[in-house]
Structures are given as structure tokens and as C-alpha cells.
Amino acid sequence: MTLRFLPLLLLVCRLPVGAQQNDVKIAFKQPAVDFTESLPIGNGRVGAMLFGGHETERIVLNEISLWSGGADDADLEDAHLYLKPIQNYLLNGENKKAQELLMKHFVAKGDGSGHGNGANVKFGCYQTAGDLRINWKHAEGNITAYQRSLDLETGVARISYKRGDNEIIEEAFADYHNDIIWVRLQSKKQGGLQFALSLDRKENVLQRTAAGRDLVLYGQLPSGKDKGMQYAVAARVLKCDGSIAAGEGALEIAGATNCVIGIAMQTNYAYENGTLSGKDVKKAAIANLQRCAGNLYTPARQRSVATYQSYFNRCRLYMPAGNKAIDTMSTQERLVHMAEGNPDAQLPVLSFNFGRYLLIASSRPGLLPANLQGLWAEEYQTPWNGDYHLDINVQMNYWPAELTNLSDLTQPLFQFTRNLVPNGTKTAWKYYQAKGWVAHVITNPWFFTAPGESADWGSVLTGGAWLATHIWEHYRFTQDKNFLRQYYPVIKGAAEFLKSILIEEKSHGWLVTAPSNSPENNYQMPDGFRGATCMGPTMDMQICRNIFEAAITAADVLAVDHAFATELAKARSRLAPTQVSPSNGGIQEWLNDWPAVDPYHRHVSHLFGLYPYDEINPWDTPELLKGAIKTLEMRGDYGTGWSKAWKLNFWARTGDGDHALKILKGLLLPVKPGKGISYTTGGGSYPNLFDAHPPFQIDGNFGATSGIAEMLLQSHGSGNVIRLLPALPADAAWANGSVKGLVARGNFVVDFKWTQHQVQEASIVSKTGGPCQLLIPEGKKIYDQQGKELRYEKGADRIAKLATVKNQRFYIR
Numbered sequence: 001m002t003l004r005f006l007p008l009l010l011l012v013c014r015l016p017v018g019a020q021q022n023d024v025k026i027a028f029k030q031p032a033v034d035f036t037e038s039l040p041i042g043n044g045r046v047g048a049m050l051f052g053g054h055e056t057e058r059i060v061l062n063e064i065s066l067w068s069g070g071a072d073d074a075d076l077e078d079a080h081l082y083l084k085p086i087q088n089y090l091l092n093g094e095n096k097k098a099q100e101l102l103m104k105h106f107v108a109k110g111d112g113s114g115h116g117n118g119a120n121v122k123f124g125c126y127q128t129a130g131d132l133r134i135n136w137k138h139a140e141g142n143i144t145a146y147q148r149s150l151d152l153e154t155g156v157a158r159i160s161y162k163r164g165d166n167e168i169i170e171e172a173f174a175d176y177h178n179d180i181i182w183v184r185l186q187s188k189k190q191g192g193l194q195f196a197l198s199l200d201r202k203e204n205v206l207q208r209t210a211a212g213r214d215l216v217l218y219g220q221l222p223s224g225k226d227k228g229m230q231y232a233v234a235a236r237v238l239k240c241d242g243s244i245a246a247g248e249g250a251l252e253i254a255g256a257t258n259c260v261i262g263i264a265m266q267t268n269y270a271y272e273n274g275t276l277s278g279k280d281v282k283k284a285a286i287a288n289l290q291r292c293a294g295n296l297y298t299p300a301r302q303r304s305v306a307t308y309q310s311y312f313n314r315c316r317l318y319m320p321a322g323n324k325a326i327d328t329m330s331t332q333e334r335l336v337h338m339a340e341g342n343p344d345a346q347l348p349v350l351s352f353n354f355g356r357y358l359l360i361a362s363s364r365p366g367l368l369p370a371n372l373q374g375l376w377a378e379e380y381q382t383p384w385n386g387d388y389h390l391d392i393n394v395q396m397n398y399w400p401a402e403l404t405n406l407s408d409l410t411q412p413l414f415q416f417t418r419n420l421v422p423n424g425t426k427t428a429w430k431y432y433q434a435k436g437w438v439a440h441v442i443t444n445p446w447f448f449t450a451p452g453e454s455a456d457w458g459s460v461l462t463g464g465a466w467l468a469t470h471i472w473e474h475y476r477f478t479q480d481k482n483f484l485r486q487y488y489p490v491i492k493g494a495a496e497f498l499k500s501i502l503i504e505e506k507s508h509g510w511l512v513t514a515p516s517n518s519p520e521n522n523y524q525m526p527d528g529f530r531g532a533t534c535m536g537p538t539m540d541m542q543i544c545r546n547i548f549e550a551a552i553t554a555a556d557v558l559a560v561d562h563a564f565a566t567e568l569a570k571a572r573s574r575l576a577p578t579q580v581s582p583s584n585g586g587i588q589e590w591l592n593d594w595p596a597v598d599p600y601h602r603h604v605s606h607l608f609g610l611y612p613y614d615e616i617n618p619w620d621t622p623e624l625l626k627g628a629i630k631t632l633e634m635r636g637d638y639g640t641g642w643s644k645a646w647k648l649n650f651w652a653r654t655g656d657g658d659h660a661l662k663i664l665k666g667l668l669l670p671v672k673p674g675k676g677i678s679y680t681t682g683g684g685s686y687p688n689l690f691d692a693h694p695p696f697q698i699d700g701n702f703g704a705t706s707g708i709a710e711m712l713l714q715s716h717g718s719g720n721v722i723r724l725l726p727a728l729p730a731d732a733a734w735a736n737g738s739v740k741g742l743v744a745r746g747n748f749v750v751d752f753k754w755t756q757h758q759v760q761e762a763s764i765v766s767k768t769g770g771p772c773q774l775l776i777p778e779g780k781k782i783y784d785q786q787g788k789e790l791r792y793e794k795g796a797d798r799i800a801k802l803a804t805v806k807n808q809r810f811y812i813r
Helices: 003-013 079-091 095-105 281-290 297-312 324-328 331-339 346-362 393-397 399-403 407-432 463-478 481-501 538-558 562-573 622-635 641-654 657-667 699-712
Strands: 025-028 039-042 046-050 056-063 130-136 143-151 156-163 166-174 181-187 193-200 205-211 214-223 226-240 243-246 251-256 258-267 316-318 737-744 748-755 758-766 770-775 799-804 808-812
Touching: 025 331, 025 346, 039 143, 039 156, 039 166, 039 346, 046 166, 046 181, 046 258, 056 181, 056 258, 079 095, 079 407, 166 297, 181 193, 181 297, 193 214, 193 226, 193 258, 214 281, 226 251, 226 281, 251 258, 258 281, 297 346, 316 346, 324 331, 331 346, 346 399, 346 657, 346 699, 393 399, 393 463, 393 641, 393 699, 399 407, 399 463, 399 699, 399 737, 407 463, 407 481, 463 481, 463 538, 481 538, 481 562, 538 562, 622 641, 641 657, 641 699, 657 699, 699 737, 758 770, 799 808
Parallel strands: none
Antiparallel strands: 025 143, 039 046, 046 056, 056 130, 130 193, 143 156, 156 166, 166 181, 181 258, 193 251, 205 214, 214 226, 226 258, 243 251, 316 737, 737 748, 748 758, 758 808, 770 799
């Protein structure tokens, strides 16, 4: 390697830290009052939210599998008898009759999801494990110098303040190795720690004990009218230089200077098959703590932080601070500051980093995927059950994974998808007499696959196929044939189902799905009927093309199922196309050019083909792109949090960085803490940067991170051409920056620097070898590691076509 490239390598490898770490720190100047002001820590299985109270510290506890409910046969046995009548009504334009029949015979059996309130029905809901409370018994004294922060570079939360002449420091992290939550309390004044430690849960507690150094909470959640999951939460004072006395339901600590507490949580959920085991959850929780009895806090912290950083530091984005005013601001003050029109170039970087932090902290191989709230919830009835919504939400949770170098954290999603197949196969047969497998709109750890209980939202039949497209995208990014071979049956089954249920509509002879709906939006027919049930909504047809393409290409890569792939290709050629509306110039949401009852609806499902799929893009389908832009303009920039996040990705895919930035600023609008559900107040960010639907829904955080990444790097469309800065805003705050560790399809890891909105230099590593297509920035050339200019095949519009070998690095200067 020549010295010519040393400045670039120094650029992409260093980890600069500003005086206030404004791009990696969530900061507060006071304790949290609401959950959406608290600080989240997690290791994928266990998590906590720290409020930082100096009178009573509340630490909300979570375990990723802690769900009420249980396995449920929610399929209507005779639903298939009504399929043809419903389809015939739709074919004849009698949608009202079709919807009425569907509501009687083609929804879930029983209570379904409980209409989003399923804590006490079989569907169940994700729940908090309870609270650890530290009731301080300090001497009198005013509170000063209060600071509370979460360091995204380490995953460690810290609270410090002075009470009179004493300083109290609290630190906590979720251990990636010992699988517990650690809390360390320190007093600068000798013997200055005095507090009562307790565990609390408001319902379904069978036993609560305090003995020796241990607190144990044990209980069982309901499964409808039956008994369901068992759980245990245990806290142990692992180290204390003061006195410990066990009282009624609490441990009393006095005269301590240093105190270390471990918190363990266990359930009897079996991740491999979604059943409940006979595990003794109390013994398991105590065993977690027993393993840590001889461990010192500092070495455990160092080891856990190193593991966390092995993920977090793979991909880093840097932009100059520029505005010294933010150095002393809390995160909440910064949100307000930028909303008032003031510059803060590092707030978008903080949002980018926070999304990656949340994914690392809530998705761990071998466990359940991140849910609607990731890992963090304080409720016993979480909003919408805290479940897995398949009409965008759980998918959005994983949008940033491949592009921002967290590919291995997608395993829970893929395993979960595969676990849906057995139930989905039964549902496919009982409702559609179809081959393959289906999952509709909602699911849970028990792998619910039946339709939802309402036509307005529950009939979407492409949720499972959408999940399966993530499997294909993982292959496109990683080029891992062993992975593809392992999960190919899931892709094939999803495609097989959709092929089996397609019917021919009368106007054009196109193949369409039926019955279905465009997620949560209603149409208005010329006869005045306002409904949801339809055939061939645009999103369905785009997902059909996506999953058919995936199955066809995967079969070719693996050299299997040639006949099946040929049949799929024929069916794919007959699918109803994405249409531009003659009446308004936008992309039609339904097969017919019907107006939406709500033209500003939060779902923009008919642009699935723009993102996350890529059948609509600036290079291959310019006319469809115009229609997509028109749709976005008509839909407007308003919306709930996750909706704005989707629009951010849409606008990035159009190449309009300025509009993408406008949406990003909308996502970062400050929202007051609270729990009210609203579709009309407009989303934004809570004080702790949690995405506000409202209420809190984590998908918007992940969507923001993927959207920022899409502004910086794209590799979709024909040829998977790598494009640097495809949607960089003209805003001066974005003029200069650098990024390392973004990943392009084909498994290319990309680092680059830009100044004055132009790429200056870049480094690209081919991790698996193979062909690479790259749009060369204006005025730049490609060099090898020795500084020699590379020869390549020239395509159209500065596109270079290179043959690469594994681990080859090349440069752009």
C-alpha cells in the first residue's frame, strides 16, 4: 500500500469524539417523569429503562419473551367454503357484499388479537417484567449538578448528582455475556449510600421474597382463561461495603460507599418452537446471578462493552458539529432548538446512531425479534399488544440491519419467519385451500397466522411474503449461499401460496390476489360504497413480483426447482402491473382508479415498489418514479412517526435529499411525553429520542436510521449499482462529512468522505468477491491498493463494471 491512501485510511478508521459527544449521547438535566424520558439499555434478551430519580429511582425491567397468551387455533375450519363466493362478488364489482361475507366467515376465530387489547385473551400481549425501585434515604440537602445520560458508544447509562456535600453516581448496563442487568451505586462520601431496594409488579405475582442479599419475584401470566407463561425476576446485592437487612419485601442498605446490584429475568418460553417448557424459572434466574457472584463489575463492564462495540463501531457516521450552543443542551433542548430553525448537524447523526444502538440492544440471535416497542415497555397492556405487525412494522425494525452492517442481528427475524410456516401452512389450507404458507397482519410468539378480526385491516395476505423478502435481501447483501439454501423453503412456500390463490380479473385478464385490502386505508367506489375488501391492491401485486423474483432467482442460484421457477415466471408476467392513475397522475392504490377515503393516510402501501422493493427507481422506471413522487406530494409530509420514517426512505429513493431532510426534521420534532394514541397529532421524537407514533413505537427509530443511510448510499435497481451520496441535501449542515462501514448489495463494505457536497475519496472492500458495478463520482478514478489505476468495463453514465476477488480493496480518488 502506498502513502497516497494513508489520509483516507486514517479518516475512515478513527473514531473522533467531540467535547460533549453530541452524536453519541442522550442527555438530560433532570430525572424522568414519563417512560419516554427514561434511558433504555438492553442486550437483546433483557432490558431496562432508567428514570434516574433522586428520591425514588425506578428501573423498568423487560425480558423479550415475556408474553401473556399462548398457542391458539384461530383458523375458521370452514372459511374456504366462502372464498369463491367472496371472490365472485369482487369480480362482479359487488364489494359491499364481499366485505359483509368476509366479516362473517373469513376473519379469525374467537377473540383474535382482542382488537389490540389482547392481554387477557389467547393472543396475549408483550408485558413489562416489573420495576426495581431504589428508595433513597439520604440526609437532607439540595440536589445540584444533576446529569443523566446514555452513552451510545458503550451502551452504559449514567446518573450523577450532588445532594448537599455528597455526590451520588449510578451506572447501569445490560451484560452481553453474563445476561443480567448490572447497576452500580457509588457515594463520594464515605458510607453515604442508604436506600431500600425492592421489586414490584402490579399483577399476576404468585410469590415475592426478600432474604439475605436476594429479592425474588415469581408469577404466571394468563393465557385467555388458562394459565400461561411463568416468569421470575431476581435481584441480588452482589457487592456492598455497608449493612444489608432483609425486611418485608425489601432489602435495606445502610452505610455503604459502593454497592453493585445484579438483576436477572427468566421465562419458560422455548424459543426454538414457541412452546412453554417445564423450566424452573426461579432457579434459572438465581443461577444467572450465582454465576456473577465472583465477577467484578469493572471487568464485566469492559467485556460487555467490547462485545457491544464490535457491532456498533462497524458503521459510523460523522458530521462537523458547527454549533457550540448545543454542547450544554439536553437532548430534549436540542430537539426544540432544531425545531425552532437552528442548525444542529449532529442531531441527525445522533438519531442514526440511536437506531443502530436500539437494534443491537433489542435483537439477538437465537431469540425473538424486536417487537413494536423493541424490548422496552412499562405496560401490562402494551399498545397494539406490542406484537409483530406484518403490514410494515416488524419489517421496518430491520430495515437498517443490512445497510448499516448489522446483518447478523437479522437472524431472529428469519428464525421467527420460519417458525410461522407450520401454522401458516394450516391457515393457507383452511382459508384458501392453497399450497404453501401464509401469515396475515398480526402475529405473536405463538406464531398466529390467521386473518385479523376486521376487514379494515386484517385481510392483508402478504405479510408472510413480505417477511420472506427480507430473507432474499439478506442473501443479496451477504451472498451467503449456505444461508440461502437453509431458508429457501420459506421463500418458496410464500411464493407457492401466492401463486396458488391468484385469480384472473375480468378487465385485462391480469392475475390478482383476493380477498385482500390495502393496509388500513379505505377506497370509495363510484356507487358510493366505502370499503376495504378488494382484489389486487397495488402493494399485494408488488410483493407478489418481489417474492416471485426472489424464488425464481434463488432457485437458479441453488440449481433447484427449475420447473417451479418456470411456472412462477409465467405467473409473474401476468400479474397486475403497477399503474399510474389517469385521474391524478399518482400510483394507483387499488386495481381500479378509486379515490382513497383518506387521501393523506399514514400508510403509503402502494409505494412498496419504491421502498423497500426496487421495481420503481430513477434509472429503470422514470415514468413510474414520476407517479410515485406525485403520490408522495398528494399524501403529504404529515403522518405518524413510523409513517414519516417510511416517507424519509421514499424520498431518499427518489434522489431528493432536500425533501428527505425535511421529513427527517419532521421525525425529530419534539413530542411531549405521554401515552395517548393519536393518528392526527403528527409523529416526532419523545425527549429520549424514542419515536412517537404517538404513542411510542420503535419502528420509526429504525426507519430513520435506514433513511439516513439511503441518503448516503444506494445499491438497488438493475445491476445493483453502488451510488454514493444519491440523496445528499443541499443544506450547508450536510456539506461535509464521512461515513465508514456502510454495506452495498453484493457484500461490498464502503467508507467515504465528502466535502462541499461532493465525494472526495472512498474505500470499497469486496467481502466475498464477484462483479461490482459502481457509479464513479464526477472527476474521480478507481485505484488498487498499490495506487495503480484500475481498468474496468465502462457502462452508461459513468458506471464502472469491475470483476473483484474476495477481500479486494479498491479506492476512489
